[in-house]
Amino acid sequence: MNNLLEDFNQSLHKGFIDRTISHKGNFMPKLLINNKEENVLSTIINELYKCKSFTISVAFITESGLASLKSHLYDLNQKGIKGKIITSNYLGFNTPKMYKELLKFNNVDVRLTDVNGFHAKGYVFEHEHYASMIVGSSNLTSNALKVNYEHNILLSTQKNGDLVYNVKAQFDELWEKSSPLSNAWIKEYELTYDERNLKNAIRITQEQNEIQNNIDQAVKIEPNIMQKEALHSLAELRKSGKDKSLIISATGTGKTILCALDVRSYNPNKFLFIVHNEEILRKAIEEFKKVLPFSKDEDFGLLTGKNKAIHSKYLFATIQTLSKDDIYSQFDQNHFDYIVYDEAHRSAAKSYQKVFNYFTPNFVLGMTATPERTDNLNIFEMFDYNFAYEIRLQKALESEILCPFHYFGVTDYVRDGKATDDFSSLTDLTSNERVKHILEKTQYYGYSGDELKGLIFVSRKDEAKDLAEKLTLHQVPSRALTGEDNSEKRQEAIEQLKSGEINYIITVNLFNEGIDIAPVNQIVMLRETESSIIFIQQLGRGLRKSDNKEYVTVIDFIGNYEKNYLIPVALSGDQSQNKDNYRRFLTSNTVLSGVSTINFEEIAKKKIYDSLKQAKLSAASHIKQAYNEVEQRIGRMPLLMDFIRQNSIDPSVIYSSESNYKNYHEFLVKSKKIEDQLTENEKLNLTFLSREIAPGLKNVDHTILNTIIERPHKIQELLTLAQKVDPKVTLKDIETTLKILDYSFYSVTINKTYGEPIITISNDEVTLTKTFAASLENLLFKTYVEDIIQLAQYNNTTHHGNQNRLILYNKYTRKDFVKLLNWDKDESSTIYGYKSKHNTLPIFITYHKQDDISDNTKYEDEFLSPDELKWFTRSDKTLNSKEVIEIMAHKEKNIDMYIFVKKEDSADGKEYYFLGKAHYLEGTAEQTIMPNEKKNNVVTMTLSMEKPVQDEIYRYIIEE
Template identity: 30%
Template sequence: MSDLRLITSNLIQDLTKLSSDATSIYWVTAFAMKSGVKLVLPSLKEALSRNAELKILVGDYLYITQPQALELLLQELPGAEIRLHKSSGISFHPKAYLFRSENNNHLIVGSSNLSASALQKGIEWSLLAPAAVSGPVFDEAMDEFMKLFYSSSTISLNKETLATYASAYEQANMTVPLSQKWSEQEEQEVMFGPSSSESTVNEQEELYVTETAQLIPRPAQVLALEALQETMHDEYDKALVVLATGLGKTYLAAFFAKQFKRVLFVAHREEILNQAKTSFLHVHPTKTAGLYNAIEKNKDADFVFASILTLSQKYHLEQFHPEAFDLIVIDEFHHAAAPSYERVIDFFKPKFLLGITATPERLDNKDVFSICDGNVAIRIHFIDAIQRNWLAPFHYYGVYDDTDYSQIRWIGNGYDEEELARVQLREEMAEKILQAWIQRKQTRTIAFCSTVKQANFLSHYFAQSGYRSTALSGTTPRNERMNARKQLESGKIDIIFTVDLFNEGVDIPTVDTLLFVRPTESIAVFTQQIGRGLRLAEGKSHCVIIDLIGNYRNADTKLSVFTPEPTDKFELKTVQTSLPKLCSVNLETEIIDLVKEMARKAVSHKQRLIYEYFTLKEEMGSRPTYLDYHLKSGIIATNVKKEFGSYFGMLKEAGELNEQELEAYKLYKDWLEEVERTAMTKSYKMVLLSYILSRGVVRWHEPVKAKDAAPYFVDYLTAKEYRKKIDVIDTDLKKATSLIERMPMTKWSGSSKGKITFDNGEFALNFDVVDSVNEIVYEWTKEICGFRLHWYFEKKGEKMP
């Protein structure tokens, strides 16, 4: 198979042959049928038996894919990674089969989906290209596959997501005939073209002499470096650093890298990699640096800057030794919840893993704290940075937008582009935006839009009104984008309208006005965009933020970004009291009324907690533990005990407990709530409970004496440096025994309202545990105990400036 070849029938023969010696198999297909899956199963099972890497992406477009086909893939290929592309009505037609082997690589692209007809006798055309013919196109195809495979439009296939799809499939095919759905969608695309998703582009940040000449850390970086040194001393081997946009995250990583020999820097965009490479070489001019991506494969440099799309592929990971790097830096760490990052993190064994980001927003429900074990070395919110004069103050103006967004269809992660355009591309809307801007603007403005159409429309309208404006998007040539930036900096134009162009990695310090004319769909992106205007610059006293607010999703919570402490509920008074001097938040009366009304109509907090539980369960494919829920759900987990008494009280209300578990909850509800709610000024109560549980499911509820618990107590609190520092304990066992008696045993028995006793030196549960539910109560108690210990040390260890 050394030549380019057209395949017009029996594609199954080529798929089988190429699978026989492949080390990596990546397939993407718009539709999958049970008949087609049965044909390919034997060769795929054989490949898995050889430990080949197998990834399959199947589309749900128009609900043509059969649930039985997905079920077969899930059951018969347990070693494969299978994901489902959620099209949300947008056409999805790719059919590509990629094979990497030790001798050659092959790419098949054509018209054949996974069905018996398409793979055998149907009229289908496919082109088979060996790597010798396709050249760099093969690597490009692998990267494009990975980008699509782990995009926000895909979900992992597991029993939970399969059940959800099967239900939707049944409903869709019962209510609307397939031919009708097909014809309506295809007709729309023929007439208007497919809906295009927004493109996100980063410019490579220009280096400013004032920032790089001295090559010494800025004050914020000094604080972060000190915090990282402390966290390493405390024997952590991974940490997250949260630095507001504009405080120099990349240079922080470069300064931190001085104590490591070899460094791997991982990011999701080429622009970020090139910028980071330049920054690191400024700090380390004698070191070697190289890229590892689809085009360049430099794996031997001191500093390797790798694209996650390339590096996360099994073949490329295996080009490295797991201990090849002393330090691994994950940039824009809020992207790291994707399985591609987890694969890289799980593969390498560095001395230290550093995650850096400006926006690890729990409110976006893609939490990254679990990847660094909840260890936040330091968090400097942009509010903290403004208070320290590291960033510019802001004057925020919320302008009422009377558009009824409830009438616009929500698709996947955003509003329907065409429906949104109909309400946005109106002259009366443009005039309102123009007047709001004229009334409050300063000298240089970036305006964030929903679509390219809106950016062009508003730019034209502003130009007609006598203002110097331009519109930029991902399709704008790079030289035009760079020229527009320079014109804005020099004052030759007044405003740039953009679509997600200045979110990450780009700064124009002289920008002093931000204009938001789009619904806020992501709190994290909103935070990043605010950061674009907060850079300090000569002659700049503050940044004006003009934001149109209507009844769109997140409107009632978005302003919580102005509070340094994470919260999922907006209160204007709380925001205003947390503002630094010279900052202000001004909302029109209609907005205050709108937010109150949205909060009144919103899903109750209880329902939100349950909804996020089910979302996480679907992602994991099984019931999350309490600690899973805390680390991965995007929810502030301490709210669970406020709303439900305990995590298992929430599971009861969610209908997640079986008959035996309901009996256990009914009998031991008070005990579970006691473990959840007992006060913890120190970790001692939960360490004692951890010892009690360490005796196993049979003996855990038996009485315990302090002298028996003392060795476990001392070992636990001295096992990690951070525990020693947070809760100091004398290692002498007699003194530890006395401490246990005086503190957790006496205090907990006194506050437990009779649930615990401490008499004659024995600490005991003041209730019996029924044998039939003993194991359930034991495991539940263990989950709560584990969560509370993690939460305690996480909060005590987190450093704020």
């Protein structure tokens, strides 16, 4: 307890008196805000993750705010951890449905206070030996937890501290005077709430009607910011003489309105809109009429099986009808000025091709959410590789075009105490136990709005039909739809869902695209994720905004599937194939802008971790697939930068140590994309440039290389030029780069790996070596080099802030550290766990050790908190060892200590997260023996982080 008191004293001293001191203790006050790097929600989740119990006292709570905590409260319930919430009906802000959601938490007691003007915003978390609390401006609403400009303070105190005592005493007093939340109270509250809202709705409707009457004759839909950008791009394409273009737009982002806006601007004499589905066609006409309000109804016509309005100015046709020889031949080839192919990824099919090749309009526009195809047909080629604009899911969410969503990765049915994905028979897929499990999860995670309107995606047609019957028997009216159902039956089911006659439509892949059911407020995925494209298509079915919902609930039942790793790929939009990026994504609450959240139950998350461990994301098949997709998009052999521009794999995957290729040229040759036209030395030089320059670690590397390629320069000239790019560049930075380029930085055997050096230095003048200069005469080699320099510049700007220094939370290898800190030579292979040199002490820690490593290297380094790290020296060291004495005196000797940590070898390879500088805490060094053996002395000590490790990355690292 004395140590705990000392920890608090030092933490408070740092927090309130002197921020520069090293402190012992993990109780430092912290300001909580919402920005791209952190948010209030992350800290609340982190405290819940660590606590033994919790109490929350807030006036205002929204369903969306609760949704962002549901999976975490579920996991706490599994661990037996309980909490209390006090709220009220102050100002009538809280909805009756929100109160019903509160009653779902088995481990949370909820009470209502009738204190007049109750406006509290406090969160208290009980830990084993201390308590922490968040007080400030944040209610339990999604906007307050993730978006709004908020100020909150996280404080920690001893359990008998006066501050926490007073807060808890006030809470306990209020708790005793408050009434338990009950269904009876909610029913009573609903009456007054509905009456008040009805009056407000009538008043608002009257005001809106008055305004509408004044502007009805001047209605003109205007584009949102993303549509404006796309429209500008379309106009520029036409100005440059292009007559075809492709728009790639995420589901729900308004691509039909965008198209109508462009048509309004273009003003064609005759216009044709083509799609495969009559429901989509009718919806498109409605959208066009909104954008073209002064057009007459007779200007719009349908060309379908039953409708043949072929003389309409704006003709909307199904491809099934239009592609018939006796139909399209009725039109002159140049009859239409402007043709649109909606769901353009289908336009490579024969029926579309027949129409596409017949008509010769002035302009053709293709629109799709998913242009990638699994066959060999290339729609990019059809539209002359002209991209007007691309709107992906993440960008659309950032622009608030789509409805926010709360995604929940939940555990699939557990049979006989074991999670299973072996649903080989219909009996297993729709067993009573699994149906009960599905209902429990869907009801717990719920939906936004007053009435459930959901889509369920399953793996088999018979499963859809059987599940619909069983859900209906459980008082959840449902209907199955399959490809066997005609258009009338589909439309009938959609209307039943919209009207509330049924709660679910259950299908296999029928609604992956094209169907617009805006009121859908719950998406349920009851099948394995086989494709990230289909995953996003299905999730997108609920992302259209609608008055009946504030957000969409997405519930994904995750079994022991081989391709579970595709889930973070799809949700993040990150095609880099970097396993650690995907693992970290699973614990992050900052990856999506706005109030949307990604949540995984612990067991479900582990299933994805297991899948990632087994997946070979750098396999040749993945690289070839990425190459083919990019080649299809651009119509030529891609260069490395093309993978970046097309949001494809990280180019470094191609030539990583885990792949089969040392450089991009080797991949192209082995894949038979090109003939080998390089010398052996040129290929080795490409390997050097790919692995040492392309990562963009330092901006001086690519700047100097590019400068020397142009002409020779003096070293001082190079410094001057580099400082124009970055004023912080030092002569030492320049010298390190020159050592890298002339290979003097490396061992004497480096030529076997990297070939002849790139530069030579004589009389302070830097020139290209004759060998490298001669190689640049080879046009292919020169193209590769210029591409790598561009990639290095991109990587440095994007990932390293256009700097030559360590960036907090970036990932680095030991060699990266040596380069950035300008060591004389590459001594990375001898750093091992740590090494003190050039007034720097880098410490590299693998947090979760593999079982098969030797006992004398199985150090039990451990974070005691985000502020403190218990660290082990090498074995065979005592308190009297010279090395240990120097480490403890590192501050007096002006030696900077840098902490690098990776979660585990299988996830991170050679890269470690840089977590900042640290300092030895006086008096914490102890001499002991290695934990896993009875010999070999070792010294442990506590290191204090200069900055507490960010909540999300801290939780990611320490989680098993």
